Structures are given as structure tokens and as C-alpha cells.
Amino acid sequence: MSHSKDQFLNDVFLTLQNYIRESGNSEKVVSVKRPDALKKILPAISDEGVSDQTLVQELKTILDHSVNTTHPMFLNQLFGGFDAAAWAGEVASTLLNPTMATYEIAPIATVIEKRIVNELLEMMGLERGEGIMVTGGSNSNLLAMLCARTDYNPSIRQTGFGHNRFRVYVSAEAHYSFDKAANITGIGTQNLIQIPSNDKGEMIPEELERIIAADIKDGYVPIMVGATFGTTVLGAFDPLPKIARICETYKVWLHADAAWGGGALFSHSARHLLKGIQLADSVTFDAHKTLGTPLITSFFLTKHSGILKNTNRGGGAEYLFHEYDNSEWDTGTYSLQCGRRADALKFWLLWRSYGTEGMIQRTEHLLELARFATKEISENPRFKLIHSNYLNVCFQVHARRDVENINSFTLKVRNALLKEGKAMVNYATRADGTVFFRLVFPNHQTQKGHVSELLKIILETADRIEIA
CATH class of the missing domain: 3.90.1150.170 (Aspartate Aminotransferase, domain 1)
Known part of the structure; x- marks a missing residue:
């Protein structure tokens, strides 16, 4: 590396270090400006490159005009704050820049991810299952719907839907990502049924069973119930044991969206809120929400070993997924993605x-x-x-x-x-x-x-x- 690049990196890290040091004591979380004002602040893209000094100055400008999510008064989203160990993992994952598709390109990152997944599975009582990191809780909920489809009929991945009579059930307080997932999977948003919630924001199991029974009578095919552990607005936890009994009766995949509430795993006083989580077929969990890692640190976890590969397999064998020593550790064969960041490093260093x-x-x-x-x-x-x-x-x-x-x-x-x-x-x-x-x-x-x-x-x- 040239001396100039050494100096550039020193200046960059000094700038970031100063931002971190001062961010918690700054008067404001954000200085609100209109888009046209910000456009004037930013220089135009030019034909010629700019100097390192200019880049450092532009970095300072970007920091000065961004929301300070590390500020203690940033309480707007379901994430916030800063942790040095987690940030070190984020920097390392960018520097190493592997893809998590195969063990041979991401050996230690693969071992770290699998170790974290297994630890979380054990904490949830899903020890015999499997899991993978995904690009957010929304995509984890999407993957749950795909796995529910596979569980109902594995051949759908080749043949497509023979009908449009599938039904998925969520509470009226569930995250909007289920609506997107119903669209993407082809199940259809009109077949995503919202179950009434009580005053606390919890799904009403009796209403769930009544609606499922009526749908079956009308010729619909229930394939998944999406319960929520920690709703976005009220922080409600659906009564999973009662919901699980209904899912068992009607042979329906039970998914628990614990993106927000899953943080109660790391708690003594709130752990009871996750009662019944071991009964779920799959779980969404976000470590970037309450545990202090940077975005994105999301997991899809399931008790059904093999369901991920059955759901996501296809292609890549001619150039990427080869038979070699340790190929059984490849994760690309059961991921929706090909290129996938080593997001486990930040959670590993934090933990x-x-x-x-x-x-x-x-x-x-x-x-x-x-x-x-x-x-x-x-x-x-x-x-x-x-x-x-x-x-x-x-x-x-x-x-x-x-x-x-x-x-x-x-x-x-x-x-x-x-x-x-x-x-x-x-x-x-x-x-x-x-x-x-x-x-x-x-x-x-x-x-x-x-x-x-x-x-x-x-x-x-x-x-x-x-x-x-």
C-alpha cells in the first residue's frame, strides 16, 4: 500500500473516531433539511477523480448531514446505538469481502455463522434444526412462507401452483413484510388473512381457529400461520402455545416472527414472553434490533433440518457448488442468495x-x-x-x-x-x-x-x- 493511501486511511479512521467520540454528546440527533438543500451540498459526479483530502472532507459532510443513530436520544426505529466490538466485525466483513456461498471462500466465517445459528437454535429449543443468515427480518418472513409451501408440497418449486387457494394467516398487528411475501411467493395478498387482535395487540386464537375452519369448508388450503413475538407498535406477543395447538390440528406450518421480541432470549425478566417458541416450525430473529449489532444481522431458524435446501436448491453446480473436502459446509445451496455478506462476524465479536x-x-x-x-x-x-x-x-x-x-x-x-x-x-x-x-x-x-x-x-x- 502506498504512503498516500496509508495517510488516507488514517484520516478516514480519525474522522470516524471523532464522529463516534462526539456523537453521543452532540446537541442534535439530526439537522432536518429538505432534499433540494442536500442536493446543493453534494458535489456533482465529475469526469475526473478527486483528491483523498476532498474525499475525507466529503465524508465529514455526509456524517454531518445524516441522522445520528448512535445518539442516546435516537429512539425512533427498532435499532440504535453503537458498539465498538460489533463495528469491528462489520469493518472486518467488508475488508475480507468474501461470499458466504461456499466454505472454500469463507471458511472461518462459515464456521462462525453455523456456531451462532446452533447456539440460537439451542436457546430456542430447536436443537435438531438448521438456520441461515438473511438480509433482514422481512426476507426471513418470506423464507418462512416458501418453506411452508415446500412443507405442504415440495413439487411446487418445479410445477408452480396448480391453484390459487392457499391461505396464510397473521394477526392484524403483524409486520407488513408478510403482505410483501404473499405477493412475491404468488400466494396473493388477498389470501393473506388478518386475524383480529385483542386490546393488547395479541392474536385471538379462537378467531384464528374459526377462520381456518371456515376457509377449509370453503375449499381453501391453509399452509401457514405467522405469529408475532413483539409487534412493531405495541410490542405484543401472540399466545404461541394456543396457536401451536391449532396449527397441529390443521397441519399448518407455524412461523414466529421474533425479529423484535427475540431479544428476550437474552433476558431473565422477559424470557417468559417467548413461551412456546420451541413449538414453532420456523423463527425470525434480528440481532440488530435489541442486541446492538449494526444493520443487518438477521436469522431464519427452523426445527426442520433439510427444508432450506429443499426450498432453495437449484443451479450453480457447473461453476460454484463442487464436490470437495468440506463441501457439506457450503451454505449457498440452501440460501435464497448467491452473494452473501459475512454478517455473522459482527454478532460473533459482540457476543x-x-x-x-x-x-x-x-x-x-x-x-x-x-x-x-x-x-x-x-x-x-x-x-x-x-x-x-x-x-x-x-x-x-x-x-x-x-x-x-x-x-x-x-x-x-x-x-x-x-x-x-x-x-x-x-x-x-x-x-x-x-x-x-x-x-x-x-x-x-x-x-x-x-x-x-x-x-x-x-x-x-x-x-x-x-x-x-
């Missing part, structure tokens, strides 16, 4: 850094933050607690005078909060029109003091809006 007990302590910290926020909100008459479960705390904010609809006022406060950039918290709207802050706690940088400060900022913002 090794803290150990299982350390990971549990980290999760317990997040759960304590959610309990603390719930108490603070409940005890303040300016707030109205809508729902609190797992790491989700949903609430509204009142004006001092009862002069405005609380839904529209809450939305005004949230939008003003975003424009000021001091904190980022999302909101949700229920079917009945109820609008509320959806405060979530995946960020390990957040402390109780930040929660108190956030609630103070929300009230101050509300007061300014009311006066204006």
Missing part, C-alpha cells in the same frame, strides 16, 4: 465481547428503561399512557388547556420535536384514529437521565406549540 451474561445484562438495562419511562409517563397528568409492553411505551401528550383534540396535538408536538432535532421518537396511528408517541428502547447508549430529558423536551415543545 464474545460481553458473553451471554453480559448480553443479558444489556437487555435488562433496556427493559428497565421501558419500565422507568412507563412510570414517569403514568405519574405525570400531562401524559396519557396508551400501552406499555416489552420495550414499547405508547403515550399521548395533553395541552395545558383542554382546547384541542389530543390526537392532532400529539402529532403536532412530535413533528415539532423532529424539526428541532434534539430527539427522534416515532409515532403511530391506530385504526380508530388514535395518534400517539411510539417510544421504543433498543438503544444501549440511552440512560434514565436521557428518558427524563426526553419527556421534559416533549412537554416544553407542547407548551411552545400551545402558546403559539
